[in-house]
Amino acid sequence: MQTTQQLPAQIKRIWALSAVGSLCAGVVITAGLAVANHLWSWPLWLVWAALGLTVAEFLVELALVPYRYRFSEYSITDNAVEIQSGFVMRKRIAIPIARIQNVTLKAGPLMHWQHLEQVVIATAATTHDIEGVETAVATHLRELIMARAMEVQDNDL
Template identity: 50%
Template sequence: MQTQLPAQIQTVWRLRALIDGLLWVILAVGFFIAHLLWSWPWWLIAVALGLGLLHVGSHLILIPYRYAFWRYQISPDDVVLQSGFIFRKTEAIPIARIQNVTLEQGPLLRGQHLQSVKVQTAATTHEIAGVEESVADALREQIMQLAKVARDDA
């Protein structure tokens, strides 16, 4: 059975988009100061603000889409991560290849009582963006136990 991320992850994604927007505004202010001090072209300010609006706007608009189609599933054979409808992406991480499971929690996730679960193989790291803290602990234990059993069977 595939599991959807908790609804609080949308708040985290919105806050991240707004923080990105703040960084674009700071860049535009820097260009404005450079324009006043060294006569840099004014269009740099407009470009920074325009790109910032496009970046933040596209992220905010896509949050419901991203949330509606992001799923994960843990089975005895693999961890499956699925996202997207138009551009569908499904990743299956074989349990036998998993080396480590890490839980991470920055200030935005902590504020929503969520943690990200990072599943590491020798080649790459895959992430479940944010699950409730108790679920994250259970996922880590479940995945590591399945990985241990898979290594013992091999």
Template identity: 45%
Template sequence: MNESNHLPAQIKTVWRISAIFNTLLSAGVGVAGVIIHYFFNYQWLLYAAGFFFIVAVIDFVVEMSLVPYRYSFWLYTLSDDAVELRSGFIFRKLVSIPIARVQDVTLSAGPILQSQKLQEVRITTASTSHKIDGVEPEVGEQLRKQIMNLAVEVRNNDV
């Protein structure tokens, strides 16, 4: 039960699709600037549009090239007393969520996650919530049951 788990390989596709959408959004702002310049002849909008296009391309290249690193550094561990989430390849982050503080575990999946047959696991405490980006539905359901069973067990032992 204390074994560290990687996210499934399909999450890399989800991250790539998200990077494409982010790039399209940034490029869309640039296109809007060019269109407004065409109608109102605001010269500064061309510079702003060029800036948005350059930022969009740089962001796209960086996000796509860092997907394999992001994947290799994202781990989660479930133990009897905590859920640990490890992430980050430049700035490492370790989050320990005490089982005794868990109030809710929610499974959700948007269209991109559904296309890859994945679910997001959101663990909610009184003060905040944390998420495991994408796991297979069977694993997500198993995690939800295990975490909630451990939380109920801890609460029953405290009484």
């Protein structure tokens, strides 16, 4: 049994707000460089370079939101949790159910505002995450994945 699920549409708003946060951080850094230019005669090109990089990074991050959304999927099978992202730079991760040790749900203020949670799947070696799913779905996924992991561990005994 395998059903591929796409992330909910609200995640696009989170990604766009993340781009705005990056823009704000870049503006603060650019302002700091402008102050350094004024106080200590740092080169003016640093200010312009920082501003250019900040705007370029914001525009690219914002433009990639629909792309990220279109190619972000996950599926739960009897044997693995599969997470896929990207088309040009495709990344597909299969986490064997037998290796899963813990499933954690996380939600920062923006995710909480959009009623989303991040599903973090931990193995002995690393963690992987499903970036954001609705709260009820996240709870269901946690219970489903952990039930399958316990079932596999019980069968191995």
